Ligand SMILES: Cc1cc2nc3c(=O)[nH]c(=O)nc-3n(C[C@H](O)[C@H](O)[C@H](O)COP(=O)(O)OP(=O)(O)OC[C@H]3O[C@@H](n4cnc5c(N)ncnc54)[C@H](O)[C@@H]3O)c2cc1C
């Protein structure tokens with residue numbers, strides 16, 4: 327009986343080992359298949375586009391025509407819509423740096439006068455580079471909460487309501503200084519609030535798919551699941567790539583949102599959460615989100631001792647002071663009050679108003695018409711010749727500035743200033 331028992335135990339052990347091995351192999355296979363599916367998903371649209379680019383367009387000057395190949399709503403409320411854009415000339419697109427944006431010239435009817443007009447706006451690329459298309463994801467912007475009778479956002483509502491598959495859009499080549507830095511190869515912390523997720527998606531998709539083994543954290547803050555975009559895609563990335571860590575933060579979870587399953591943290595993304603989650607060490611931080619989030623996180627990281635060179639950030643809205651109120655360095659109050667600004671073409675010489683948020687806002691209050699678009703130092707539309715004097719910037723300009731020019735939307739005078747306006 328004892329011998330029989332030992333034999334049965336041995337057979338059982340062999341069967342168990344075999345089962346464990348098979349299960350392990352099955353899990354490995356499933357993991358590999360998931361990875362392939364994920365890459366297939368990402369490439370799927372690329373394959374389906376019927377363009378056959380045969381030449382690379384290294385880059386282009388000015389605006390070039392793109393066709394909207396596909397539109398996809400990304401959230402439950404249909405307030406964020408992705409547009410897939412293919413070049414009309416079918417040339418292969420030049421690669422861009424993940425995190426960069428496109429500048430659009432949108433032609434539309436003025437709601438008041440009915441006359442046609444064009445608007446310049448920037449939208450971040452929301453996917454990794456492909457040779458045959460770009461993707462942007464646009465949030466519909468309503469009137470501000472405290473000014474409900476103001477007109478809603480012009481460009482975003484135009485894109486949502488008027489621009490359909492097959493339509494043409496005029497687009498400038500990708501640009502911008504907010505993009506992944508390859509060296510040094512530090513662990514990455516991507517911090518996104520709301521629609522600020524778009525450049526992060528581009529960085530994430532590019533990095534992971536390239537097989538780069540850098541540890542990546544994504545802290546993505548939204549109010550609740552109704553505002554979240556690309557949940558399935560992000561979840562899949564966490565399953566496939568062990569070095570990708572997703573932290574969804576809901577500031578106002580819905581009743582059906584389950585902590586630990588739908589999201590990891592109740593509340594906003596903030597510095598204490600980063601301190602709790604990240605081990606001590608050096609990281610590269612990329613931050614993009616609403617003004618309040620940027621104003622707390624960027625200086626917060628600096629206060630913690632993070633090197634300014636390891637903090638990269640971008641604002642989508644009008645220029646705002648984010649870092650420790652560094653503007654007007656070297657200008658005493660007396661100098662600020664004494665400055666004057668001459669608009670030579672308009673024949674105006676006026677005292678600078680220290681309360682003005684920028685030279686663009688100041689020029690507008692003087693009744694001077696200035697071409698503008700993003701009002702955030704990104705599109706370059708407000709570039710103006712400086713005839714004499716100097717300016718300083720409230721944030722780092724994204725658009726390249728020609729010599730003896732300035733970007734009015736983020737500039738303030740350093741002393742007396744003459745502008746060719
Ligand atoms: C580099 C960069 C990248 C960006 N990437 C993205 C992106 O990926 N996705 C995205 O969705 N956005 C992005 N943006 C923001 C985008 O460019 C636009 O700023 C945004 O879509 C709003 O533009 P709009 O024309 O719809 O709104 P606007 O017409 O410019 O209006 C803005 C706000 O002002 C209000 N307003 C208008 N007139 C008045 C008035 N008379 N009184 C009071 N309030 C008024 C409007 O109601 C609205 O709330 C990015 C911006 C930059 C600079």
Ligand code: FES
Pocket residue numbers: 697698699700701702703704705706707708709725733734735736
């Ligand atoms: S308005 Fe876009 S750079 Fe000034």
